[in-house]
Amino acid sequence: MPFKRPRPNPTQGGPNSESSSSRPLPAKQTKTSTAKGLPDMKIYIVQAKLDAESIATLTGLAERHSGVCRNAEDAEVLITAVSMRRRLERHVPWEIAKTKAVVTPQWLRDSIEHGGPLPCDDYVAIGDLHETTVQHCPDCNCKPCGCSDDSPSPTPPTSPRPRTAELSSSPTSLSAASVPEPAERAVYVPENLLPPDPPIPTKLETLDYTSRYACQRPAPLVCVNQSLVRELDTIRHSRWLEGEDRSALSYERAASVIKAYPHKIRSLAQVVKLPFIGTKIGGLIEQYLNTGTILEAETIKGSERFQTLSLFASIYGIGPSTARRLYDLNLRTLEDLEIYYGVERDDVGRQSQIVEVEEKPQHPRWMRGQRAADDGLGDSWIRVALGLREDLAKRIPRAEVEEMGRVVITELNDLKPGCVSTIVGGYRRGKRESNDVDIVFTHPDASKVKGLCKSLVRRLHERGMVTHVMHLSSFHTHDPLRLHHWDNLEKALTVFILPPTSPFYDGTRRRLDLIFASPEVYWTAVIGWTGSIMFQRDIRQWAKDKLGMKFDSSGITRRYDSKEFYPKTEKEVFELFGLQWVDPTWRNADL
DNA sequence: CGGCATACG
């Protein structure tokens, strides 16, 4: 049945999602046009009137054979299925379109087949743009006739274009190819809710890798001392599983500092000066320098207890404490757990029976520790998690994260046009594969956000895309007694599956978190949910230590008088805190 | 020796 081949998807680091601003890692900008059938052009695909499958296919073709970009004005070639001028103008400013080759999707396919850019004459998408399209066609025959009036061939100076919420006006991927395109009249979105354009550069030289705060230390996805970091992380993980949280925190901090250290470590002297490297951890690093490993980490990795606790705690809803309890009951394998929790092997939770899962309430203090009454019972909900474990353990390639974002945003825009969103989490930090997908949403009109989370979840649920709702909740303002303030943060933790019509569909269920913020706290929510955890922790620590402020995902308040602050952009949060800008791809303070 | 991010269910 679900034997649609999962797209191999060789080239990644592709187009950044709609309004997210993660970039490819700063290090390399390989220009290898090898293996690409076309020269490296910047192609922008206008999503209107294309279904999800076509978008994915075209994007894939462009990525593999040439290059894509996320802004129309940065592109050389616009590809669109739209044929009417008025329609195109809703997605690309006319003045911009006039400076590009605007062609049909067939041009891309044929050019790839042909092995080079074809003349655009036969592929003009919009009649009124025939002249300019031929002029700007990347096939270099007609270039010499450069009697162009405008055409600054390098990207035009980009006047602040009116930006509208045109995030993926593609139809739902459920409806096949035809396009009704409902709800027109683009909603105007204030500039500050959209990602900065151009993106803000990270001034690495003004940051400080010796800082005691992770939010001042630029940390790449993978560092030059990565294997040492992994050793320390093994010990951290073990401490955490064993309930030694403070010790775990120390290892986490040490690893985080090493992660940001930009040189290969060759001597102990290099690291003992770094913060959070004390006697014990310094000794372990010395050992690592001498032998290439840390004995304790190797021992841990080999131990049955560690392996088992790790396995148990990898199940959603099972933490260190429960994992240890199960281990003490002499359970060791998943099969043991399935028996213990009463799962019938042979695909159970399979098939799309929609399940609503409620968080299990905690036992009262007075009856915990008396392992009795409820040993194999109760947690009907762990059974569900067990059934999901295999799927949720799979990582999600960037391209699929983007597809999920597209699908969800399309549904949302149907529901409430004008929403703005950012895909956050590890994806935004540049990870090539994610464990889950987190999306933060808002709407320029604050009054339209309330209840949206629940509505969207209901809609996705009705359409079979959300199979489980692990959690649905709201946050509120800092007002101890919130009077006229409605909640300004709503959150849903769900399990999601792409519709079978999606080219990425392979039946794997994925964790999807949806976060709705009021526009005033949109960027603080985005910062919070972008992480990494250590980065987030230290930004809060910094706010407290240096500014006397409290920072959480739903806002910033001054501690002594509870005055609230509402930075209008992500950059303004950094400025408010007196911090240098750190791009999301440099916030990888965790392993 | 106290603090280590913070909030919700």
Add this chain to the structure above:
DNA sequence: CGTA
């Protein structure tokens, strides 16, 4: 306690 477990999750973000």
Add this chain to the structure above:
DNA sequence: GCCG
């Protein structure tokens, strides 16, 4: 486990 490390810091002030």
